[in-house]
Amino acid sequence: MALVEVRGVVKKFGDTTVLDGIDFDVEEHQVVCLIGASGSGKSTLLRCINGLEATQEGTVTVVGRKVIQDDIKLNRLRRDVGIVFQAYNLFPHMTVLENVMLAPVKVLHLSKSEAKTRARELLARIGMADKADEYPDRLSGGQQQRVAIVRALAMQPKLMLLDEITSALDPELVNEVLLMMIELAEQGMTMVVATHEMGFARDVAHKVCFLHSGRIIEEGHPKKIFTTPTHERTSEFLRRTLESGQM
Amino acid sequence: MTTGVDGGPGREAGPLNHGIKERSNQDRARSLRAHGLSISVVALVVLGTIFSIFAALGSEFNFIGWFCLALPLGMLALIYARRAEERVVDVDGPAADEQRSRQARRLAVTGITLASIYTFVLLVWSSWSGFVDVANTFFSWENISSSFPLVLEGFKLNIAVFIVAEFCVLIWALVIVVMRQLPGRAAAPLRWLAIIYVDVFRGLPAIVTIYLVVFGLPLTDLPIISDIENVNFVVWGIQIDQLFILGVIALTLVYGAYVAEVYRSGIESVHWSQSAAARGLGLSEGQTLRHVVMPQAVRRVIPPLMNDFIGLQKDTALLNVAGVLEGFNVARIYAGNNFNLSSVMGLGICFLVITIPMTRLTDYLVKRDQNRMQANS
Structure with a gap:
């Protein structure tokens, strides 16, 4: 069984739908990168995985435990799930x-x-x-x-959630954190990484998910996503990040 | 007096079109400075002299009248001087400007100091007999020194009440604020209780609460209250009796409401991401409050907390309505018997001697704490 199973998750803030039916799995020792523009729902998805955000529909299962909004169960779950924030x-x-x-x-x-x-x-x-x-x-x-x-x-923890952890850093400081992430991946830590570091996603991830307005519209091996994206929006996003020199 | 207003021959001449502008700036500066100076002279000398003549003639034209005339004129003069200075800054190079503004500042400081001394001397001279009365009424050394041992004895009670009440307030307010922050629908009645308590006791005048608690509670048959009727022991020369305990209860009720609100503002000022990080690590809601939110909240509210404690310390004097023989009551009785208020002044000094160093000490401790935690400060 997968370490993380997300099935049909819908998350709304008031009238805005931030996650619109997300399905995805993370296997043990896998590094999964979530990519996509700001506001596409990467951070919210991570926060739903450890129950920091309540979902409106769908289920999230982590290490065999269902994530429900119950303090005692959540506290137990969070022992196994580490989260690191942008700030x-x-x-x-x-x-x-x-x-x-x-x-x-x-x-x-x-x-x-x-x-x-x-x-x-x-x-x-x-x-x-x-x-x-x-x-x-x-x-x-x-x-x-x-x-x-x-x-x-x-x-x-059995699982680490990294929420754009290099985005607030000065460019010359990004590397020391990236190196640490790579080292963690090499030690076999299961990680879900929301990131704008396409280089990391391409070289380290086992799977890359591209999010657009609350949906995963393309996922697969980084080689496939970065070289032959099937979805038009994916290729557009990659082209734009390439232009801005983030790759 | 025209220090440095005209640029002098040493000034580098700029391009021609600038020269005209600079010239007019300079003239403007000079005239503004002249305005300022002449108005200052009118304000300080002419009015002062007129006043002196009136005072010498024994007229009713008093200090207040002089002050009302001199103040707006003085302010006008300052504004003109400031504007003149700004103009001058436009004209010459940095070094000259620097020197000139230093001169202007020196001039202003000297002027203001002289004016203050002049005013004060005039005031004292014209109402000398009044001053003698003031000194006798408030600062009779004989009265202060003879009443001081008694007042100090009473003031010890103020301190004792303050220390015990401060301790109770810190704990009690914490209970209230935690009650108010309890999550879930089940805790709603507790939240409401906390809100009602804060609304009521923050709204009631302290003196009313004290009156009601001290005289009202003993009349009730409440179990614990009737037990304290027989409390009577002495700690460090302070008599702890029913009145003392009731006084502490009353002050705790009043200040607990204030301090609970101070705590709450502190809690709300801690960014939610701190809670998110703590909860993300698996800490429970209570642990997050205890180890992450409260320590930061309390640090931030130390200055307003200090305000409330100074308030609490001063309000121990309100216990005199309940007949507690604290410092103010003692001083008041002494003043009544001797037709002189100096004993109360003595008490006032006692309060200041405690509160002012306490404020400075807290400021120092807060600063030190910040220096320890922050870079480059």
């Missing part, structure tokens, strides 16, 4: 170490020393051991985003 959303009143330790201590009930060891280990792996006691606002955007990824990884 990092680190907790500004906690040090880097405390940011990474919070959820393991409060949700997984690890002891403080255990959580600290785990956090330091993860920070060391991304070369940020010396920043453990800094506050987030004193770090660069790239560093903050890498800490945000580590914060999610500290929960040892």
